[in-house]
Amino acid sequence: MKIGLLKEHHFDEKRVALIPANVTRLMKKNIAIMVESSAGVHAGFIDKDYQDAGASIHDRQTILAQADIIVLVNAKGAQLDELKSQLNEKQLLIGMMDPLAHPEHAQTLASIGVSGIALEMVPRITRAQSMDVLSSMATIAGYKAVLLAAYRAPRLFPMMMTAAGTLKPSRALIMGVGVAGLQACATAKRLGAVVEAYDIRPAAREQIISVGAKPVELDLETENTETKGGYATEQSDDFLKRQQQAMANVLAQQDIIITTAAIPGRTAPILITKEMVDSMKNGSIIVDLAAETGGNCELTELNKEVLHKGVTIIGPSNIASTAATHASQMFGTNIEHLLNLLLDKEGVLTLDIEDEIVRDTLVAHQGEIISPRLRDVLK
Ligand code: NAD
Numbered sequence: 001m002k003i004g005l006l007k008e009h010h011f012d013e014k015r016v017a018l019i020p021a022n023v024t025r026l027m028k029k030n031i032a033i034m035v036e037s038s039a040g041v042h043a044g045f046i047d048k049d050y051q052d053a054g055a056s057i058h059d060r061q062t063i064l065a066q067a068d069i070i071v072l073v074n075a076k077g078a079q080l081d082e083l084k085s086q087l088n089e090k091q092l093l094i095g096m097m098d099p100l101a102h103p104e105h106a107q108t109l110a111s112i113g114v115s116g117i118a119l120e121m122v123p124r125i126t127r128a129q130s131m132d133v134l135s136s137m138a139t140i141a142g143y144k145a146v147l148l149a150a151y152r153a154p155r156l157f158p159m160m161m162t163a164a165g166t167l168k169p170s171r172a173l174i175m176g177v178g179v180a181g182l183q184a185c186a187t188a189k190r191l192g193a194v195v196e197a198y199d200i201r202p203a204a205r206e207q208i209i210s211v212g213a214k215p216v217e218l219d220l221e222t223e224n225t226e227t228k229g230g231y232a233t234e235q236s237d238d239f240l241k242r243q244q245q246a247m248a249n250v251l252a253q254q255d256i257i258i259t260t261a262a263i264p265g266r267t268a269p270i271l272i273t274k275e276m277v278d279s280m281k282n283g284s285i286i287v288d289l290a291a292e293t294g295g296n297c298e299l300t301e302l303n304k305e306v307l308h309k310g311v312t313i314i315g316p317s318n319i320a321s322t323a324a325t326h327a328s329q330m331f332g333t334n335i336e337h338l339l340n341l342l343l344d345k346e347g348v349l350t351l352d353i354e355d356e357i358v359r360d361t362l363v364a365h366q367g368e369i370i371s372p373r374l375r376d377v378l379k
Pocket of ligand 1: 123124125126128129132135138175176177178179180181198199200201204231232235243260261262263264269271
């Protein structure tokens with residue numbers, strides 16, 4: 001069995017899908033690992049590190065021609081377009097494919113008979129936690145979003161009592177407290193801000209308190225905040241309007257706002273309207289982690305900083321890539337665990353669709369779409 005690790009081609013992508021430590025551990029199976037030259041260089045891993053771990057270094061064409069399993073971070077968009085003419089039906093492609101928003105990627109693979117595992121589809125069950133790249137990347141995004149806000153803010157986060165007077169701590173509000181939001185709460189707290197947080201899921205309340213932040217209590221009734229699979233459900237326009245009204249006063253008191261509310265495969269809900277930004281303090285900062293799916297703030301522009309009446313709104317994309325070494329370490333370990341599930345001790349690949357993790361993540365196999373969640377989207 002040969003596993004091929006490809007270099008990412010997007011200019012903005014510094015992560016790599018496996019790091020040398022993953023290679024060392026995977027090599028205990030009867031497999032060979034082929035690494036595209038300089039695949040890990042932006043994440044801090046040079047070819048020699050991979051060779052020392054037991055991998056061999058090749059050009060892209062050799063890997064695409066010989067590898068049985070091909071792994072990369074982004075198996076979508078232009079990168080997938082480039083790969084599709086070079087893959088064959090015996091190969092398995094593993095990477096992020098954004099299948100719920102872009103089912104055409106999985107359909108492309110099915111149409112050419114290539115098997116595809118979309119990492120976004122890892123189910124939220126205990127056994128799959130170690131394979132969950134979305135959670136890994138969200139952890140990094142939540143942490144980095146706070147640092148980005150701290151860097152751009154005209155105020156410091158902690159209270160300081162100095163000979164030149166007392167500085168009040170910054171007030172931070174985190175909206176959407178999933179994995180990224182919880183990490184943002186913890187990071188803002190560690191930096192010394194006074195942190196409040198809000199989520200529609202009642203279960204988030206305890207988690208907010210557990211990291212030392214204060215839950216924002218809104219008198220809003222809502223049911224069905226979470227799907228069976230643990231994902232947030234889309235709320236009605238009426239609910240979002242009532243939420244915006246109830247939040248306006250809370251927002252006006254903040255220096256820093258981090259928004260993370262996302263609905264898989266859907267446009268992000270608007271939590272902050274232009275009018276709400278109008279009422280915010282001069283110098284306050286919004287970092288919108290949902291920018292890639294439209295943004296939680298009406299004024300967000302992807303990969304831009306918008307200045308509106310003294311408020312800066314930052315809409316970063318692929319923020320995990322800015323911490324490429326640790327992001328790759330987490331990403332690689334998630335893939336290593338997935339490969340351990342797919343390969344037996346002798347390195348033989350079995351795609352057992354009776355296994356929930358395989359069934360949910362296998363978006364394309366033998367010309368068919370397998371993943372039930374994706375099949376539902378395509379109905
Ligand atoms: P996410 O990225 O899908 O969304 C971020 C948060 O935004 C969610 O908490 C969601 O409830 C919230 N949100 C959505 N609409 C909102 C609105 N209108 N107003 C305010 N908040 C809104 O979330 P996530 O990181 O995937 O985490 C969601 C939950 O799933 C968390 O409790 C997390 O711990 C859990 N989780 C479990 C597993 C597992 O069991 N393996 C893995 C990942 C996440």
